[in-house]
Amino acid sequence: MADKSTPRRAPEMERALAPDRDAMIVSFCEAFADDPGLSWIWPDREDRLRRLPHFFKSIVEGTMANGVALRSAKSEAVSLWRRPGRINxxxxxILRGLPSLARAFKVGRERSSLMSSTLRAKQPTGFPWWYLQFIGVRPAAQGMGLGGAAVRDGLELARAARMPVYVEVMNPANVGYYHHVGFDTVDEFDIPDAGPHVWAMIWRG
Known part of the structure; x- marks a missing residue:
């Protein structure tokens, strides 16, 4: 019988592989069902839930080919990281993702383009950095330390590469957590056309 006083080991992330793609997409869709940024692009929730799988299919496939994708053992927690030179x-x-993006953005294309152009204009310049593109935890798996592991293990990879990490936060409930793990807010701005407020943050290790 295990000693109940023994501390529980922190969850560990694994590098995602091609067979993990579909489970990762499901996790992102559940985690971002009511995300402020994506809710602004697709205000109708039912419509948004139909479009998110196509959106995240393109995102996940693109980052797995051009960055680092981390997942928990059952893909309940997932995070996507892009390296310098492949941030955007x-x-x-883009060409490979067009079929999925076309289905995602039959509605919301203008707002998505406005958000993308605004975020790109605010990205750091003058030094290389890693980009924490997305992190998501399925609602049923929240509170188990998986989200923290999904961030922590990616930060360790960036630390080993001696790189800072940049992230944009649109959910005010998450700002305190990012400060807690060492990110500093370096800018705040709003997406035009009554879009979400953005906290631009950098972790320097």
């Missing part, structure tokens, strides 16, 4: 999708990645 290139031409080939």
């Amino acid at each position: 999708p290139g031409r080939i990645e």
Whole structure:
């Protein structure tokens, strides 16, 4: 019988592989069902839930090919990280993702483009950095330390590469957590057209 006084080991993340893709997409869809940024792009919730799988299919496939994708043992928690030089999708990645993005953005294309252009204009310049693109935990798995592991293990990879990490936070409930793990707010701005407020944060290790 296990000693109940023994501390529980922190969850560990694994590098995601191609067979993990579909489970990761499901996790992101559940985690971002009511995300402020995506809710602004697709205000109708039922419509949003139909479009999120196509959106995250393109995102997950693109980052798995051009960055680092981490997952928990059952993909309940997932995080996507992009390295310097591949922060923003290139031409080939965009072309490969077009079928999925076309289905996602039959509605919401203008707001998505406005958000993307605003975020790109605010990205750091003058030094290389890693980008914490997305992190998600399925609601049923929250409170188990998986989200913290999904961030922590990615930060350790960035630390080993001696790179800072940049993230944009649109959910005010998450701002305190990012400060807790060492991110500093370096800018705040609003997406135009009554879009969400954004906290731009950098972790320097």
